[in-house]
Each structure stands twice: as structure tokens, then as C-alpha cells.
Amino acid sequence: xSEQSFEELQxxxxxVVARLERGDVPVDDAIALFRRGEELxxxxxxxxxxxxxxxxxxxxxxNETQ
Amino acid sequence: MKIAPLLxxxxxxxxxxxxxxxxxxxxxxxxxxxxxxxVTELRRNQAWANVFCTLKDPRTGATLKVTIARTAYxxxxxSLEEGETVHAHGRAELYEARGELGLRAITIERLGLGGHLLxxxxxxxxLAAEGLFAPERKRRLPRVPxxxxxLTGADAAARGDLVSTIGTRFPAARVVVCETRxxxxxxxxxxxxxxxxxxxxxEVDVIVVARGGGSFEDLLPFSNEAVVRAVAACAVPVVSAxxxxxxxxxxxxxxxxxxxxxxxxxxxxxxxxxxLRAGLDATRKRLEASxxxxxxxxxxxxxxxxxxxxxxxxxLLERRRxxxxxxxxxxxxxxxxxxxxxxxxxxxxxxxxLRDASLISPGExxxxxxxxxxxxxxxxxxxx
Numbered sequence: 001x002s003e004q005s006f007e008e009l010q011x012x013x014x015x016v017v018a019r020l021e022r023g024d025v026p027v028d029d030a031i032a033l034f035r036r037g038e039e040l041x042x043x044x045x046x047x048x049x050x051x052x053x054x055x056x057x058x059x060x061x062x063n064e065t066q
Numbered sequence: 067m068k069i070a071p072l073l074x075x076x077x078x079x080x081x082x083x084x085x086x087x088x089x090x091x092x093x094x095x096x097x098x099x100x101x102x103x104x105v106t107e108l109r110r111n112q113a114w115a116n117v118f119c120t121l122k123d124p125r126t127g128a129t130l131k132v133t134i135a136r137t138a139y140x141x142x143x144x145s146l147e148e149g150e151t152v153h154a155h156g157r158a159e160l161y162e163a164r165g166e167l168g169l170r171a172i173t174i175e176r177l178g179l180g181g182h183l184l185x186x187x188x189x190x191x192x193l194a195a196e197g198l199f200a201p202e203r204k205r206r207l208p209r210v211p212x213x214x215x216x217l218t219g220a221d222a223a224a225r226g227d228l229v230s231t232i233g234t235r236f237p238a239a240r241v242v243v244c245e246t247r248x249x250x251x252x253x254x255x256x257x258x259x260x261x262x263x264x265x266x267x268x269e270v271d272v273i274v275v276a277r278g279g280g281s282f283e284d285l286l287p288f289s290n291e292a293v294v295r296a297v298a299a300c301a302v303p304v305v306s307a308x309x310x311x312x313x314x315x316x317x318x319x320x321x322x323x324x325x326x327x328x329x330x331x332x333x334x335x336x337x338x339x340x341x342l343r344a345g346l347d348a349t350r351k352r353l354e355a356s357x358x359x360x361x362x363x364x365x366x367x368x369x370x371x372x373x374x375x376x377x378x379x380x381x382l383l384e385r386r387r388x389x390x391x392x393x394x395x396x397x398x399x400x401x402x403x404x405x406x407x408x409x410x411x412x413x414x415x416x417x418x419x420l421r422d423a424s425l426i427s428p429g430e431x432x433x434x435x436x437x438x439x440x441x442x443x444x445x446x447x448x449x450x
Contacts (some may be wrong), residue, residue: 005208005212006209007209007210013346013349013353016353017205017349017353018188020353020356020360021352021356023356023363027360028366030357030360034353034354034356034357037350038353041350041353045343045346047238048202048238048343049238050238052237052238053229053232053238053240053241054241055229055241055243056240056241056242058243058263060261
């Protein structure tokens with residue numbers, strides 16, 4: 001899950017919820033889907049709360065390039 | 067003066083001086099022209115009769131030596147700076163002592179706003195015709211970029227606004243800043259190099275070009291053809307926040323999104339973490355609700371089913387009972403007892419119900435059946 005972007009995680013979470021809401025998933029699968037949804041939710045929140053703003057400087061190598 | 071070659075047998079040979087002179091004369095027949103270029107290596111000395119400079123073609127780097135009489139130059143009162151674009155009017159000239167080609171200028175004009183605007187307009191039309199600014203080329207910005215590339219000058223305000231707004235909206239953001247020269251000579255090349263550097267960064271998913279306000283000339287590098295093309299060709303989406311609202315440098319048109327200010331650019335490149343969190347929480351509620359609903363519905367269905375299962379024998383019994391009651395009621399309806407109950411009586415003679423008075427004679431015995439009990443009687447009189 002760590003390779004997925006926030007957007008991918010969020011989209012999958014939405015998909016999971018939409019499938020569950022349609023109600024055509026067998027109950028056993030629904031429980032598994034629910035667990036996956038919980039996992040996705042936690043991953044999204046973790047991304048949001050990951051860290052403080054990071055600001056890096058890229059080398060100024062290009063300045064005088066002709 | 068005739069330029070005469072030396073003769074070595076059949077071979078005509080010219081001295082360097084006579085060759086240069088010949089070429090110089092030939093060049094001297096060329097017409098006067100205007101030449102545009104950037105001023106470099108400007109040298110003026112009170113002791114010299116001429117002012118020297120080199121004009122450079124900013125696109126290709128080609129150079130041309132230009133000389134102008136010092137008195138003529140001083141009269142123009144240009145106080146030219148290196149890097150400025152000028153139009154020089156004159157003709158080709160060969161500096162004979164060194165065989166160097168140059169332009170002998172009669173006059174030099176600084177490329178004014180009008181000239182710049184015209185050039186800009188032409189470039190804009192050309193690039194638009196190529197489809198560089200077409201809406202269908204615009205890419206959607208990533209909703210949550212892994213890292214945001216920021217290309218900026220040594221402009222503390224623009225950079226500060228951008229970075230602080232990003233940090234406020236989305237504290238988990240990662241910003242990669244590339245500070246570069248954004249005005250004057252060499253700025254276009256520096257901007258392109260910076261753009262390439264950010265573009266090559268593995269995590270940069272979007273680039274913001276941020277440059278605060280400045281004079282028309284200050285913003286010119288952002289309308290430079292090579293810069294505009296680099297912005298359009300950038301591998302990741304570009305947000306252009308250059309100058310103020312009223313300025314429209316061409317890179318604004320080539321970028322995927324134009325932002326009026328660095329702050330506006332920040333709100334475009336990162337979502338609001340609070341809103342995002344609220345959205346996520348709402349989605350999670352839906353997730354829980356969907357499963358709860360699911361289970362509740364299943365439970366409900368089960369209880370309905372089991373109710374039907376358990377209720378069924380009683381139901382059958384009731385239905386039968388109702389049917390029996392119905393038949394009973396119909397039976398009651400046709401029973402003669404019900405008629406007797408209303409006060410009628412049945413008269414029988416010799417066991418047969420008597421319907422006609424003429425069939426019996428006085429003195430005969432009859433039976434009268436009432437709703438309750440019966441009477442034995444003898445006929446006194448017959449009235450047929």
C-alpha cells in the first residue's frame with residue numbers, strides 16, 4: 001500500500017464504500033471489503049499526518065548554463 | 067585605387083592587406099540595414115574616437131562587433147546597459163587591420179516597449195498557431211502531489227507566500243525549491259535549466275513558477291520563446307504565477323494553469339488537509355454504515371423468514387376455521403328453524419307439510435311445529 005499515491009488510496013476507499021453500498025456483495029466478502037476499507041482509511045490519514053512541511057533546496061547548478 | 071595582385075607565373079596572389087581591402091570594398095556596396103541584438107562588451111573611452119560593443123543573438127549566441135562614432139553615440143544619450151536589446155542601423159564593415167567583420171552603426175535605438183510588444187505579439191501568434199496554448203494541451207493538476215517543485219527568483223516575498231500557504235493548507239507537503247536568476251541577461255537559460263532540474267526530480271509531480279511583479283522588461287524572460295517552449299514541454303504540469311494579474315507573460319499561456327498570485331498557486335497545488343480529512347471521515351462513516359445496514363438488513367430478513375416459518379400452521383388453521391364459519395352461516399340461512407324463529411309455523415298432516423287448505427277436511431288431525439316445541443290439533447273449519 002505504501003507505493004500507492006494518496007489519490008489512489010482515496011479512490012480505492014471510495015470504490016470499496018460504493019461496492020458495499022450497492023449491497024450486491026456476499027456478506028463474507030463484505031466483511032473482508034470492510035476491513036480493506038478500514039485499512040485504506042488509516043493509510044490515508046497517516047499520509048495526511050505524516051510529517052511537518054519539508055522544504056528542500058535544489059542545487060543552483062543551472063544558473064549560468066548557456 | 068586598383069588592387070593589384072602579385073604574379074607568380076600564372077598564379078595571382080594578393081597580400082593580406084589587399085585581400086582585406088578588396089573584401090571591405092565589396093562589403094561597402096551592401097545596403098544599410100537594421101540589426102537587433104543584446105548589448106554585450108560595451109566599451110566607451112573618452113580618448114577613443116569610437117564606441118565598441120558586441121551584439122548577441124539571444125537565441126543562437128551568434129555575435130557581431132559594432133562600432134559607432136563616439137560623438138554620435140554620446141548624442142544619442144542612451145546610457146545603455148549590458149543585456150539590453152537594441153536596434154543598430156548601419157552597414158557591414160570590415161576592420162581591415164584584422165580582417166574582422168563588423169557593423170558600422172550610424173545610430174542605435176534601444177528596443178522600446180513598442181518593439182518588445184510587437185515582437186511578443188508576433189511570438190504569441192506563432193506559438194498559438196502551433197497549438198502551444200491550446201486548452202486541450204492543459205493537464206489536470208495532481209490532487210495530492212508527492213512533492214511540489216518551486217521555481218523562483220531571489221524573491222523572498224513570492225517564495226514565502228507560496229511556501230507558507232502550502233504549509234498551512236497541507237502540512238504534510240514536500241516542497242523542492244530551485245532558486246534561479248529570473249531577470250536580465252542569461253535569465254532564460256537559467257530558468258530553463260531550473261525547470262529541467264525540477265522536472266528531473268523523482269517526486270516532483272507539479273511545478274510552480276513563481277515570480278513577483280516587476281517591470282515589463284523584468285518579466286520578459288518569461289516570454290522568451292525557449293522558456294515558453296520548455297514550460298509547454300515540461301513532463302509534469304506547470305502552474306505559472308508570474309507578475310501581477312494584468313501581466314500576461316507567454317509562459318502563463320503555455321502553463322497548464324495560471325495563478326494570479328503565489329498564494330493562489332499554493333491553493334491550486336495542494337488540497338486543504340482539513341477538508342480532505344473531513345471527507346475521509348465521512349467516507350469512513352459510510353463504510354461503517356454500509357456494513358451495519360448490510361447486517362441489519364440480513365437480520366431483519368432472517369426474523370421475517372423465521373416468523374413466517376413459525377406462524378404457518380396457525381395460519382392454516384385459521385383459514386380453515388374461517389371457511390367452516392362461512393359454510394355454517396350459509397347453512398343457517400337455509401335452515402327452516404331460522405324461519406320458525408321469526409314466528410312462522412309448519413303445519414303437517416299425516417307427516418306431510420300442508421300447503422293447501424282444500425286438501426284437508428274438518429275434524430282431521432294436524433301437527434303444528436313451532437320454533438320451540440310442537441302442537442297437536444284438530445281442524446274446526448276449512449276456508450279454501
